[in-house]
Amino acid sequence: MTSFQKIIDVETIRETQRARGLATILAIGTATPLSYINQDEYADYYFRVTNSEHMIKLKEKFKRICDKTMIKKRFMLLTEEFLKENPNMCEYTSPSLNTRQDLGSFTPLLGKEAAIKAIEEWGLSKSKITHLIFCTTSGIDMPGADFQLTKLLGLSPLVNRLMVYQQVRVYVHGLVWICFRL
Numbered sequence: 001m002t003s004f005q006k007i008i009d010v011e012t013i014r015e016t017q018r019a020r021g022l023a024t025i026l027a028i029g030t031a032t033p034l035s036y037i038n039q040d041e042y043a044d045y046y047f048r049v050t051n052s053e054h055m056i057k058l059k060e061k062f063k064r065i066c067d068k069t070m071i072k073k074r075f076m077l078l079t080e081e082f083l084k085e086n087p088n089m090c091e092y093t094s095p096s097l098n099t100r101q102d103l104g105s106f107t108p109l110l111g112k113e114a115a116i117k118a119i120e121e122w123g124l125s126k127s128k129i130t131h132l133i134f135c136t137t138s139g140i141d142m143p144g145a146d147f148q149l150t151k152l153l154g155l156s157p158l159v160n161r162l163m164v165y166q167q168v169r170v171y172v173h174g175l176v177w178i179c180f181r182l
Contacts, residue, residue, distance in 0.1 A: 023066075029118030031110040034077035039071045049083045050090045077106055104141050108148035111136070115153055129155055135164040 038044050043063040047053045061122070078089065088094040111134055119126060132155070134146040146161040 027118035027122035029114035029116065030120070031113035031117070033077045033106075033110065034068050034074045035077070038073055038076045039066055039069065042066050042074055045080070049080055072141045077103060101141070105176075107136055107141075107145040108152055111145055111149040112152045115149060119153075126153060126155060129159055131160045131162070133162045133164065134182065137165070 043059055043066050046062065047055065047059045054060065083089055086096070086099050088096040089099055115132075119129075132146060132150065134144075134149060136145060144163045144165075146163040149155075150157065150159055150161065
């Protein structure tokens with residue numbers, strides 16, 4: 001076999017592996033932590049847990065900002081009880097990296113919950129998954145939560161993954177649209 005024939009064979013293989021037509025999102029799964037704070041209570045909660053209730057003008061400004069958002073509930077892993085047990089999480093100069101990294105293990109577990117919902121909605125086998133987009137505002141591990149999720153679900157390591165951290169809702173919708181329009 002000549003090297004020219006090898007090149008043709010590689011190109012043939014690559015061509016057969018390419019998808020035809022537009023990529024499509026077939027299912028979306030979401031998951032949130034169980035605890036939440038209603039938005040109208042969030043300013044009081046935030047200033048209470050950070051021991052900042054003495055900052056009255058700043059708290060009033062924060063309440064006005066909270067009132068103008070469209071957010072109804074804030075789902076969060078950090079409960080008031082957890083923050084009382086870990087006061088280093090609320091103090092500006094206090095070391096809290098280890099505590100925060102320990103919390104990162106929950107991100108892939110929430111991702112698994114969301115993925116199972118999406119897979120059930122889709123109705124096909126996990127082995128047919130070709131792409132995984134994982135969006136979160138948390139998770140600081142390397143390898144990332146997307147990699148951890150592929151292991152938790154037993155997906156092939158060849159699944160194409162896109163990890164989006166610290167997103168804002170509009171940004172993510174734009175990003176997903178761009179990714180699938182290419």
